[in-house]
Amino acid sequence: MGTSRRRRWRPPPLNAWPLEFRFAWGTSPNPLFARTRHWLRGELPRRFPCVASSVGGGAPSLAYAGPVEGLSHVLPFLEERRGPAGRTPLRVAGRIRWTSLAARRNLPPVDLLAVGCTARRAARLPTRASLVLPFRLHLVVPLAPDPAVVRQRVSRKDRQQFARQQRALDWRLETATTRADFDDFYERFHLPTMRRRHGEATRSLDRESAYHCVLSRGELFFVTQRGERVAGMLCRWGPGRRTLTLRLAGVLDGAEEHYRSGVLMAVYLLIQEWAALRHVTSLDLSGCEPFLSKGIFQFKRKLHPVVTRPADHFAGKRLWLQVQRDSPEVRDFLVANPVIAEDDAGGLEAVYFFDRERPARLDYRWQGTGLSRRRLIELDAFLADLPAGAAGRGARFTGSASSVSAS
Template sequence: MIPPNWRYAWNNSADPLVVRAHGLADAVTRPSVTVSRPAGRGPVLAYGGLPHGLTHVLPFLEQRRGAGADRSRHRTTWAELADGRAARDADLLAVGVPSRARPLRPPRHCLLLPFRINLSVPVGGDPAAVLQRLSRKARQQHVRELRSRSRTLQVATSEADFDSFYDGMHLPTMQNRHRDDARSEERESARICLFRRGVLFYLCESDRRVAGMLCRLEGRTLVVRLAGVEAGGEEPYRSGTYMAMYVLILQWAAERGLTRVDLSGCEPFLSKGIFQFKRKMHPVVALPDNHFREKNLVLRVLRDTEEVRDLLTANPVLTTGTGQGLEAVYFHDQDRPARLDLRWECPGVSSHRTVDLDEFLVGLPRSPHGNLTGHPVLP
């Protein structure tokens, strides 16, 4: 059995030796492709390449498509993934590739994305400056509810505290929010690699614990890893509980001379709820420090359908861009305005552009409802 600290380091460490070992493992990966067909109307999705995308990418795309999913999987080759032949009946193909194998210039009908992005907040010695990162509305809500709900931050240190958080907050929250797609750190790994190497915070309202966050200390960086609310309920999302906890933790870190709070990461889509929520703290958006830095996501459209256009328009992406920083890309056509309400402005995202789907998809097979009317076979 692999010790929890070894497994944690393999999955999360930024140590160059670990990152390099991941690269060697990725280089010998024999790829497969998973095709996801909707129960009702919607595009046929496929994911292939590096296996991490089956937990990080495909579930997100399925969730944004809706209509359930019927998956099938088969072996393929990197060459077939590169030209789309690996998933002939799919409308949209996402391929996770080692960065060394990414295309120098994305082929037609493709976008090159980071595999994941990281969000972090630099903190200095002034806790009051943390509030200035928030919008005036969010700042006013935080100050108002801090008083009205008697909110305080508590640091918990006992093993019983850890068990109470993991079982009574974290697991129920993951189940209620993500259902079958829930993923987390296993209990003993969380105990050994996070709790005993970091800090467990509770947010209290009138001395009652209503939410918690388990963080790891890495030098002068505090890494937010696991979160949860009492019994996994929905009310804390409406009452600003999570935002209050983040603000208080940022202030706690500033008071203790830490330099950065790592808010963890997500997939490179602006429609990702966690991105829009954490964007309120004006974090720096960057490539992860761990092995995900050396991976890319190639998003390839195989067929032009109404459902594909709906999905692309509703989910703007962050791409590697052509200059410094990431670039936000919004799709639109004459019937679908660009979703500019999904904001991109953050340090590390240098610009944005809009892309006309009529131009981007020109030359592809076109059908009004690809998965209902049947697919032409790709050459």
Template sequence: MMVDRLWTTSGYLWRNGEGALIRGAHRSVDAVTSRHAVWVESRGADGTPNLVYAGLPEGIHLTLPFLEQQTGSASAAARTSSRRRWDSLSTEAAGSDADLVITGHDTRHARHLPQARSLTLPFRVSLVVALGDGTDVLQRVSRKDRQQFARQQRSSRWNLEVAGTDADFAYFYDRMHMPTMRARHGGSARSEGRAIARAEIFRKGMLFFLRQSGERVVGALCRVKPAGKTLVLRLVGVADGDPAHYRGGTYTALFLHVLQWAAQHGMARVDLGGCEPFISKGTFQFKRKFHPEVVLPANHFRHKRLRVTVVRDTEPVRRFLVENPMIALDTRNRLTAVYFHDGRRPARAGLPWRTAGMASAVHLDLDTFLHPDGAAPLPPRHDTPPATWLAQQ
């Protein structure tokens, strides 16, 4: 039993642990186990770009499903996989049938990757809300959300339940979290296993339910980091995975109640979790309303990046780039919003980026980005320099 608990704890910390020691260990292990890059082709249907995800294997589960969803490309069942040498990735990208190549890499691999028509993104970003003394969390959301929240509170329809029994955990995990993951992500759903969630999050954290007219409708399982006085939202779910529970401000109310609880119980911050580095990501836009700071993750993803490279200038590629503004890194390693546009497609400025941790926004003309020297056609020449603000870690 003791061995099982140690194995469970060490596995959780390996995946989620923070600090220089664990990050350094990950880099050392990656240097040995990732001598060759994965190469996953996701061939699109007519009117969608052909994608390749290359590099570190975790991107197959953390990055590629989002890209496939946003481009309308094939699902996981239609992928083909192989492996490539890191030092051949630039040549492989130019010679492939891909329209877009997205490479997940440690910063030490950057010299092997395409430079032209490329952007460097963080592998993931985290969104963290700082709670100062006397913090009024309601001031973090829009006036419309505050008014709706107040109306519901006055009618006693919402109240926060702090739960702590094994039966409560089972109800949350089996009736809320897992049904929600299946409903939202289907075959690409990912989460912590039941035993790990119970031992490493529930037993070392807090379980909250938001009740509406007495009924549990939304839940959140959080881990507590006492040293940093941080509450980390790790798993969430709605009753039976029913999407109706996302409407009417209920989901927003859960987050506000949890933020209020954290402020009242001496927490210094609430980590709302991470997401892919795209302004168009629904998770980013939802959590942005609570005015978090966008930061590089504190775990092993801190030194990992995504390189987005355009291999062919096609209508589907241009449509994807315009519709999905990105969070890139500039030459000073600052997080920067990037909006693409061209003569036919305006920048998608209706997706806001402003929040703490984001340095600025850059609007890039696709004609200039894809043909910086006026030359055509693609595939690109690899001696063409990237945009001058682009980070090249």
């Protein structure tokens, strides 16, 4: 396993300070940034972007209203899960007042409405046919100085598969520090992987921000296979170098063969051991949306992380999810997408939907993630007295058809 000399942090060049500020504004746990952004973007605004999305063919119509982060985090995921794959959704963009959301006036005529807001505002929204979710989650693996203890957090099946593949393919971890190494990782590993996974919906940290704001305060890892670099991960240190946060990942050329080999899991396991040997106390696997059907959640769940709220401005944000109309397609969507929701005590629980014709999707597992419990919601009771059939008849939403960006 490769070694890494402890690098002394150096101030970025003057032309990178705007990048540093923008990165801190979006990700810093420092209360100066987190609380200020929480107030300016969450509590202060009286009007928010509102984007309705439909594809026809009986698929549920969706809408997101709230801070712009939801246009890149929440709405694309709901559209992806709604399907059908390959069909471009028609988006209608407008703005909506908070008072209208709270009083349920002039809402977009959709089947399912998601509203991003602060926890205080979420508590004022109706409870009928709705749940309150954390806006975003982080998955954090506690570490111990003994790598053997760290390995025990991983399932036996995954440990055995990793050991077999490591012996067969000679996987090794190495660290890198140069600009050339970074550019190679970003161009040949990270970007192709993002394009393969997300297509036109790809979002990522731009190259210069990743270099000046992450690598300058972090580590760049590669996993080699018989001497060739085939996967990589860019990470950033937290305060005191006690937490290492995984920021950008990728496999060589985004190639399917590297996914099949299991080398992406090897990156996580090897970095875990590297960090444990250096007395790092936790490995932050980064964030994801609060849905058990999220592929990256199920992948990272194998490492048995603890589900936590983020330490940055997302900590105070919530996602209010309400069903506005009942239909077979809406029920299919809810059953196929169990969520992580707030419980009555303010903790987090796994929530699954079901009815007589649709069994709960318990194959989307939640165990080993620190969630308080599993709760099953029967849809006949949850959706009682809602209008039936496709949404949109006789309702109005002021906006314009467009391709909306969250930039």
